[in-house]
Amino acid sequence: MRNATALLLSGGMVLSLVACGGPKSDNNVAAATEATKAQKAAAAGDTAASQDTSDKTNNAEESVVLRIAENQAADSHLAKAMIKFGELVEEKSGGSMKVEVYLNAELGQEEETIEQVDAGVIDIARVDAVNLTPYVPELEVLTLPYIFDNDDHKWSVFEGEVGQQLDEKLEEQGFINLGFLESGWRSFYAKKEIKGISDLKGMKIRVQDSQVYIKMMDLFGAKATPMSFSEVFTSLQTGVVDAAENDPVSFLTSGHYEVAKYYLMDEHSADISLFVMSKSIFDKLPSDQQKIILDSAKETVLWEKGFAKDLQDDARTKAEESGVTFIEADKNEFQQAVLPIYDMYPQYSDMIAAIREGK
Numbered sequence: 001m002r003n004a005t006a007l008l009l010s011g012g013m014v015l016s017l018v019a020c021g022g023p024k025s026d027n028n029v030a031a032a033t034e035a036t037k038a039q040k041a042a043a044a045g046d047t048a049a050s051q052d053t054s055d056k057t058n059n060a061e062e063s064v065v066l067r068i069a070e071n072q073a074a075d076s077h078l079a080k081a082m083i084k085f086g087e088l089v090e091e092k093s094g095g096s097m098k099v100e101v102y103l104n105a106e107l108g109q110e111e112e113t114i115e116q117v118d119a120g121v122i123d124i125a126r127v128d129a130v131n132l133t134p135y136v137p138e139l140e141v142l143t144l145p146y147i148f149d150n151d152d153h154k155w156s157v158f159e160g161e162v163g164q165q166l167d168e169k170l171e172e173q174g175f176i177n178l179g180f181l182e183s184g185w186r187s188f189y190a191k192k193e194i195k196g197i198s199d200l201k202g203m204k205i206r207v208q209d210s211q212v213y214i215k216m217m218d219l220f221g222a223k224a225t226p227m228s229f230s231e232v233f234t235s236l237q238t239g240v241v242d243a244a245e246n247d248p249v250s251f252l253t254s255g256h257y258e259v260a261k262y263y264l265m266d267e268h269s270a271d272i273s274l275f276v277m278s279k280s281i282f283d284k285l286p287s288d289q290q291k292i293i294l295d296s297a298k299e300t301v302l303w304e305k306g307f308a309k310d311l312q313d314d315a316r317t318k319a320e321e322s323g324v325t326f327i328e329a330d331k332n333e334f335q336q337a338v339l340p341i342y343d344m345y346p347q348y349s350d351m352i353a354a355i356r357e358g359k
Contacts, residue, residue, distance in 0.1 A: 064289060065098045068275070069113035069125040071105040071229060076253045077311045078273055079103055081181055081304040082126050085275070088296035097289060109228045111209075118174055120280045126181070129272035130210045135173040138166060141348050143212045145268040145338045146331070147355055151182075151309070154270050156358045162351060175276040178297035182308035183271035184247030187329075189260040191242060195327055197221070197337055206232050206244040212341060216268070219337050229254070236260055247271045248315040257319045266329035268338075 068086065072079045079101070086099030107113055113125040114132060133140045141147070148154040157163060158180040167177045188194060190203065201221035207213035209226040217224035225241050235241045236259045244256060245268070251257055275297070282290060316326060342352065 063096055063098065064093075064285070065100060066123040066293075067107070068099060068101045069105075069107040069116070069122050070101055070103050071110055071113075071126075072103065072250070073253050074103055077249055077304060077308050078126055078181060078183065081300055082275065084303055085178075085296055085300040088299055089292060092292045092296055093289065097292060105230055109230060111228075114276075117276060117278045120278045122278070123281050124178070124275055124277045126273060126275040128183075128208065129274060130208050130213075132170070132175075132274065132276070133210065135175070136166065136169045138169055138348060138351060139272075140210065140212055141345060141351050141355065142166075142272045143210060143269055144341060144345075144352070145212070145216055146335045147352070148270045153358050155305075157355050160359045162354050162359055165351070170274075170276065171279060174279045176279050176282045178275045178277055178293070179301040181273040181275065181301065182305045183273040184249060184308065184312045185267035186245050186247055186269040186271050187263060187265050187267050188243055188245045189251055189256065189263040189324075190244075191236065191260050191262070193262045193325070193327075194243070194264045196330060197333055200243070203242040204240070206235060206241045211344070215341050215344065216338055219340060220334075232256060233259065248312050248319065252315040252319050257322055257324050261324050263316075263319065263324055263326045264329050265326055266331060266334050268334060 066086075066089070068082050070079050070082050074080075074083075082101045086101055089097050089099050107122060108116065110125070110127040110131045113122055114127055114135070116122040117125045118135070129139045130143050133143075148157070163180065170177045188200070188205070190199075192199075194200060194203075197220050200217075203222045204225050205217055205222045206227055207217060207224050214224040214226070222243075225235075227235060227241075232241070232244050233255055236244065236256060243260065246254070246256070248263070250271075251260075251263065257263075277293070282293070285293070320326060345352065
């Protein structure tokens, strides 16, 4: 399926890396036009004009346009991070590298954009870790409920041995992990009041297509309903699902707060996002451009982490002002209920132990 999709996409889209054999058609026309002008100028003895045109042609050939796929709206902290990354790349490259950020799933939902990055059709995609698990199953460990105690614990793992191992696994599958992003904590929200596990029983709850989430809903007595993020609003509105789960910013920027007026703060999962680049495209770039990308990514992670928590708090405030009721959950009740999930992953027992130790 992956290969078939890749071939289909390759036939229907234009590669964005100009410097590496995939120039846009308008660049080809421009370069050809400039080359023709240069020949005429040289024939007329206009050496200065010829040199100037040649310089322009070389600059066009050396320029790079990177495309980023993002499924969130412009006011999301994740979208803001991708925009910031683009600004840093352009600034550090002196304008020779351009970045185009496509918001609101314009290039497809996350599962689709991952396939396109894998195929080298899209350069970079910002995605949830769970959607990369078909390529790197170990990433599913990061989505285990209540595996992280707090933000400090989470970041010590990302920046430690476990994070490095996951980076290597991703690279083996053709992805360069440019960084983990702060995406808040996922909790439940519903159209009716929910205070604990008993209120979730029998509810149809939208989840990401992940065995961890499906099993978690089973243990809560709810009915897991996997679907894409773009379908959730209408599904809540029409009653296809009774509830969903996400972080406060996504809850607000998606408009889900308009139809789901109860938010249960159980914080069952750290919402892990990455922005990954096609390794095949990255490897074709000269070392100085690779460095610009990596340095810009590092700065982006620090920048986003610096304001993401305030954005989460602000999103909660705005949702409350619109009539949403936030309810503090008894986390111990939820934590005890999901313990059997950990038995599903004996092959990752060492990684789970390392995460719990904060490595």
